[in-house]
Amino acid sequence: MIQQLINDEKFTNIQKAQAGLTRLLANAEKSSSFYTVLKNDKPLGTLVPRKMWESLLEDLEALSSPYYRAFIAQSRKSKRVSADRVRNLAK
DSSP, X not given: OHHHHHHHEEEEEHHHHHHXXXXXXXXXXXXXXXXXXXXXXXXXEEEOOHHHHHHHHHHHHXXXXXXXXXXXXXXXXXXXXXXXXXXXXXX
């Protein structure tokens, strides 16, 4: 997942972000990426399209569940877990 996030990262400077925020977010949404905004080559923040943000929040919510984390730990110990079991837990 981390490698995928790194691949999706783009960079822009603060002037371009201020001048074209709507365009940057539309481009990010279309390319499934996000922008790190820089000032003097130092990161100030990140522009993330809404769909990507909602997906990240959903992942964080799932990972905050002790039951979900316990299930992951159990799954890592066992050799196989059925896809149906994973789907049922995610509901």
